[in-house]
Amino acid sequence: MRDVQIRGDMIRLGQFLKLADVLETGGEGKDLIAYGEVTVNGEVDTRRGRQLHRGDVVRTLGESYRVA
Numbered sequence: 001m002r003d004v005q006i007r008g009d010m011i012r013l014g015q016f017l018k019l020a021d022v023l024e025t026g027g028e029g030k031d032l033i034a035y036g037e038v039t040v041n042g043e044v045d046t047r048r049g050r051q052l053h054r055g056d057v058v059r060t061l062g063e064s065y066r067v068a
Helices: 013-019 026-034
Strands: 002-004 010-012 038-040 051-053 057-060 063-067
Parallel strands (some): 002 063
Antiparallel strands (some): 038 057
16 A cells, blocks of 8 residues: 655545546546545545545555555
8 A cells, every 4th residue: 555645635636536536637536536446445436526534545457555
């Protein structure tokens, strides 16, 4: 699991995927999320605007990332 530092108290899921270098563009993230390929804390989430907070775990493409 890789920790990904954020600056504020929260970050949106689509922004987090770009920050974590999972994707190159926001469009890729939109599709990945819409197709149910992303889980947040073990549950599929299809909302690109989902708010993430420190300690949340995002899993996609076989990798895990923790909001830090």
